[in-house]
Amino acid sequence: MNWFSIYVLNDEWEIGQANGYRSMGKLTGSLEWKNLVRHAEVLKRKHLKTLFNADTARFERFSLTHGDLLIDFSKQRIDTTTLALLRKYAEFSQWQTWRDRMFAGEAINHTEGRAVGHWRLRAGRTAPDDVRDVLGRMERFCNQVRFADWVGFSGKPIRHIVNIGIGGSDLGPRMLVEALKAYHLKGVRVHFVSNLDGADLATTLEELDAESTLFIVASKTFTTKETMTNANTARNWLLQKFSGEEKSISRHFVAASCNVQQAERFGISTENVFPFSDWVGGRFSVCSSVGLSVALAIGFERFQQFLGGARDIDQHFFSAPIESNVPLTLALLSFWNGSFLGARSEAVFPYSHSLRLLPAYLQQLEMESNGKRIDRDGTEVDYLTSPIIWGESGSNGQHSFFQLLHQGTELVSSDFIVMAEPDFSPPGHHDGVLANCLAQSSALAFGKSSTELEPEEIQDSWGDYRCCPGNQPSNTLVLPTIEPFTLGQLVAIYEHKTFCLGVLWNLNSFDQWGVEFGKLLADRLRPVISGNVSPEMYDASTRGIVAHFSKLKHKFIKK
Numbered sequence: 001m002n003w004f005s006i007y008v009l010n011d012e013w014e015i016g017q018a019n020g021y022r023s024m025g026k027l028t029g030s031l032e033w034k035n036l037v038r039h040a041e042v043l044k045r046k047h048l049k050t051l052f053n054a055d056t057a058r059f060e061r062f063s064l065t066h067g068d069l070l071i072d073f074s075k076q077r078i079d080t081t082t083l084a085l086l087r088k089y090a091e092f093s094q095w096q097t098w099r100d101r102m103f104a105g106e107a108i109n110h111t112e113g114r115a116v117g118h119w120r121l122r123a124g125r126t127a128p129d130d131v132r133d134v135l136g137r138m139e140r141f142c143n144q145v146r147f148a149d150w151v152g153f154s155g156k157p158i159r160h161i162v163n164i165g166i167g168g169s170d171l172g173p174r175m176l177v178e179a180l181k182a183y184h185l186k187g188v189r190v191h192f193v194s195n196l197d198g199a200d201l202a203t204t205l206e207e208l209d210a211e212s213t214l215f216i217v218a219s220k221t222f223t224t225k226e227t228m229t230n231a232n233t234a235r236n237w238l239l240q241k242f243s244g245e246e247k248s249i250s251r252h253f254v255a256a257s258c259n260v261q262q263a264e265r266f267g268i269s270t271e272n273v274f275p276f277s278d279w280v281g282g283r284f285s286v287c288s289s290v291g292l293s294v295a296l297a298i299g300f301e302r303f304q305q306f307l308g309g310a311r312d313i314d315q316h317f318f319s320a321p322i323e324s325n326v327p328l329t330l331a332l333l334s335f336w337n338g339s340f341l342g343a344r345s346e347a348v349f350p351y352s353h354s355l356r357l358l359p360a361y362l363q364q365l366e367m368e369s370n371g372k373r374i375d376r377d378g379t380e381v382d383y384l385t386s387p388i389i390w391g392e393s394g395s396n397g398q399h400s401f402f403q404l405l406h407q408g409t410e411l412v413s414s415d416f417i418v419m420a421e422p423d424f425s426p427p428g429h430h431d432g433v434l435a436n437c438l439a440q441s442s443a444l445a446f447g448k449s450s451t452e453l454e455p456e457e458i459q460d461s462w463g464d465y466r467c468c469p470g471n472q473p474s475n476t477l478v479l480p481t482i483e484p485f486t487l488g489q490l491v492a493i494y495e496h497k498t499f500c501l502g503v504l505w506n507l508n509s510f511d512q513w514g515v516e517f518g519k520l521l522a523d524r525l526r527p528v529i530s531g532n533v534s535p536e537m538y539d540a541s542t543r544g545i546v547a548h549f550s551k552l553k554h555k556f557i558k559k
C-alpha cells in the first residue's frame with residue numbers, strides 16, 4: 001500500500017467511521033456533561049424574550065466589566081442554572097490546573113513536546129531575558145528606520161515595509177496594522193503579502209521603489225512554501241534593481257523567525273534576524289517579533305502599549321475567579337452554544353471598519369486551534385468541537401448575510417464588538433454605528449412576532465414573511481476606543497478563550513497536524529503539475545483535473 005492509499009482511500013477507516021465505533025467518552029459520560037444536556041432541553045424551549053421579561057436584573061447578572069471593557073452576555077440563551085452548571089463543568093475539566101500548567105511553562109502542547117508561552121512575550125519586566133533582548137533590538141531597529149539611521153543600500157530612507165508571511169505570520173500583524181491606522185507614523189507605509197498566487201506579490205511590488213523598501217520575512221519555521229516563494233521572488237526583484245549586488249540584501253531584508261540559521265542561509269545577516277522561541281505558536285505569535293511590522297507602523301512605544309493591554313488580560317485570566325474571568329466565561333458560552341444548543345457557527349461582527357480583519361484573524365486562532373477530533377488522551381471525540389468562525393464588519397454584513405441570521409434556519413451565536421468612541425471622527429457617523437450594532441443584537445435576540453407587526457405591515461398578506469423568530473444569541477463587547485492597549489486586551493481575551501475551549505473539549509489547541517497533511521500533499525503534487533511525474537497513482541478526480549489543466553495550458557500557449 002502506498003502513502004496515498006493509506007491517507008485517502010483506506011476503506012476500513014471509512015467503515016469504522018460509518019459504524020460509529022466511538023464509545024461514550026469521559027466527557028460526555030460525565031455527570032457534569034449530562035446535566036448540561038438535560039438543562040439544554042429546558043433552555044431550548046425558552047425564548048430570550050421570556051428570559052428578559054422574567055428577570056429585570058438580567059443585564060447586571062449576565063455582564064462583566066474589566067477596567068473600561070464591558071462584556072454583555074445577557075443576550076445568551078442562559079439562566080443562572082446554566083452558568084452554575086457550566087462552571088461546575090469547567091471545574092470538572094480542571095481548567096485552573098491547565099491554566100496553571102500553561103503559566104508554569106509545562107509542555108502542555110504534548111504532541112510537539114512544547115510549552116505554550118505566548119503570554120511570556122508581554123510579561124514586561126518579568127519576561128525571559130531573551131524576550132527582553134529581542135524587544136530591545138526591535139525598539140532600536142524601529143527607531144533607526146523611523147529616524148533614517150537605517151537606510152537602504154543606496155542611502156535612501158525606508159518608506160515601504162513589506163511583511164511577507166502567511167497564517168499566524170500574517171493575519172495578526174495585518175489585522176493590527178489595519179486596525180491602528182489612526183496611529184500610523186507619517187512617512188512609512190506597511191504592506192502585506194501572503195498568497196502563493198503571484199498576483200499578491202506582483203501587484204504589491206508594482207507600487208514600490210526598491211531603494212526605499214524593506215522586506216520583513218515573517219515565518220516561524222522559515223520553510224513555509226508560500227512565504228519562501230514570495231521571499232525569493234522579492235529577493236530576485238531587489239537584486240535586479242541593484243544589478244545583482246548581494247550586499248543589498250542585508251539592507252532590505254530582515255526576518256522574524258525561530259529558524260535563525262535558515263534565515264541566514266537566505267542571506268539575512270544574524271543581526272537582522274529577530275528571533276522567537278518555539279514555545280510561541282504561529283497563531284499566537286503577534287506579540288513576538290512577528291509584530292515587527294506593527295511596531296514599525298505605529299512606533300515602538302505604542303507597540304509596548306499593545307503588549308501592555310495583552311499583559312493586563314494575562315494577569316486577569318491568571319488571577320480572576322471563575323465568576324468574573326472574562327476569557328473563561330466567553331469560552332463557556334461558546335461551549336454551551338456549540339455542544340449543547342447545537343450552534344455550528346459563531347460570527348464575529350466588529351462594528352468598526354478598522355477592525356474588519358478581526359474575523360479572519362480569529363478564524364485561524366480558533367479553528368486551527370480547536371478544529372480537532374482526537375482528544376488529549378488519543379481518543380476520538382463524540383462531541384462537536386470548534387464552531388465555524390466567520391464574520392464581517394458591521395454595518396456591511398447587515399446588507400449581505402444578516403437576512404439568514406434574522407429569518408434563516410441556522411442557530412448562530414454572534415460577538416458584536418463596538419467602540420464607545422470612534423478612531424476616526426467625521427461628524428454624524430458614530431452614533432449611527434452604535435445604533436446599528438444595538439439594533440442588530442436586539443433584533444436577533446427578540447425578533448418580531450405577528451402581534452408586533454406595525455399596522456401598515458398587516459394591511460397586505462405578507463405578515464408571516466415579515467416575522468422574525470429571534471432567539472439568536474450574542475455577546476456584545478464594548479471597548480472604549482480603538483487604541484494599542486485595548487487591542488492588546490482584545491487579542492489576549494480571544495487567545496485565552498481559545499485555550500479554555502481546548503481545555504473544555506480536552507483538546508491540545510497548539511498543534512495543527514491537519515494543515516501539515518495538506519502541505520505534504522501539495523509538495524507531492526507539484527511535480528505532477530509540472531509534468532515531471534505521472535498522475536497515475538492519484539484518484540480519478542485529481543487525474544481528470546490535471547489533464548484538464550494541461551489541455552488549457554496548451555490552448556493558452558497557442559494563443
Ligand SMILES: O=P(O)(O)OC[C@H]1O[C@](O)(CO)[C@@H](O)[C@@H]1O
Pocket residue numbers: 166167168169218219220221222223224227282283368512515
Ligand atoms: O510562520 P510559518 O512557519 O511560516 O507558518 C505559517 C503558518 O502555517 C501554519 O503552520 C499552518 O497554517 C500556521 O500555524 C502558521 O501560522
